[in-house]
Amino acid sequence: MVEGDRMAPAAAHRTASVDGAVPEADTAVYEAVFNAAVAADERIEPRDWMPDAYRSTLVRQIAQHAHSEIIGMQPEANWISRAPSLRRKAILMAKVQDEAGHGLYLYSAVETLGVSREELLDKLHTGRQKYSSIFNYPTLTWADVGAIGWLVDGAAITNQVPLCRCSYGPYARAMVRVCKEESFHQRQGYELLLALSQGTPEQHAMAQDAVDRWWWPSLMMFGPPDDESAHSAQSMAWKIKRHSNDELRQRFIDICVPQAKSLNLTLPDPDLRWNEERGHYDFGPIDWAEFREVIKGNGPCNEQRISQRRKAHDEGAWVREAAAAYAAKHNGATGAAVEPSADTADMNGKA
Amino acid sequence: MTTEQSPLWEVFVRSRRGLSHTHAGSLHAPDAELALRNARDLYTRRGEGVSIWVVPSKAITASSPDEKDAFFEPAADKPYRHPTFYEIPEGVKHL
């Protein structure tokens, strides 16, 4: 009960802050409690007091993560109707469906921080919140589905496994669910590439071409180098992040090199070689100018991704309206009320 | 004066921060505030929790046991949703 007791004043603080200003001395106490919890590797939960900057950092990161999951459905969905077999088609549909699910877990997690779904989608649609730059590249051939599963989901897993221990409870729990599901994504991609690689020379070339195009953008998924990463140090201090961008990127490269070999495919980096002293693979320079251009909106598919997302949202309006009308009619009869989710209720002090 | 049974509440307890609230059981109480206090006395007498949710039982919509097969069947014939469905050559690590 020590833990609960210690956080009790923090919960009280939230209530107080609704009514009016909190004396600065109290804030210092709550901040000390928060810092102690983070230092002790405890999780911060929705009702706990937290610094405003911690909350806004989480909102930015989790929203961006959620947006990436649903925008990420587009490049792969592009191939569902053209999958080469029923088996591959079923697998790809299952994967894209999982990505929709990941988006929903994450939107729910970020809503516990006091933002609404409408606001999040609006910010995505108007470019005020971002999604991973990787999804602004096109899927030109069937082999791209394999390269995405192997490399893009592989990089996502490398990023997400440490997030299962993120200091914010709802985000960490969402990540546990996501990571359990990601393993199949990566494996189906690897298996797809292996089948192509062992196929005809044309198929092998197609697999190699896909890997050549996806390798560098996958390395950019870990974000800018540590000395240029604006939010990294604070996020690590708050234990939102557990490892730096460069650490995770290196880990991913070290995993991929032997896997590429087992696929009988090469990685498009002439500088890639084992460094005995470091115990890691050395690799060539990353084109950060390209990364910044894509982030700015000048990637090959930025416009297409957002306009397709908006279109899907707008064209779905009649479904949401019909469902709401149906619910209103039936709620009138049963007296049931639409309540916010429990964690959201926490936020409003209703629970 | 009525002696009607007070409403039923479902109790969810978070055993420690970092874990989800999980269903602990149910109890009767006339309102949410009392349900919360009763839940504390009933389900966390030995420090089993650091947070409790109480939810009116009638607010819960449950799937029907009769429809169990039809309801969950669609997941049963999709083994490709599991990583073990895919054959990976021996010795390949971190997949």
Ligand SMILES: [Fe+2]
């Ligand atoms: Fe995902």
Ligand SMILES: [Fe+2]
């Ligand atoms: Fe995935």
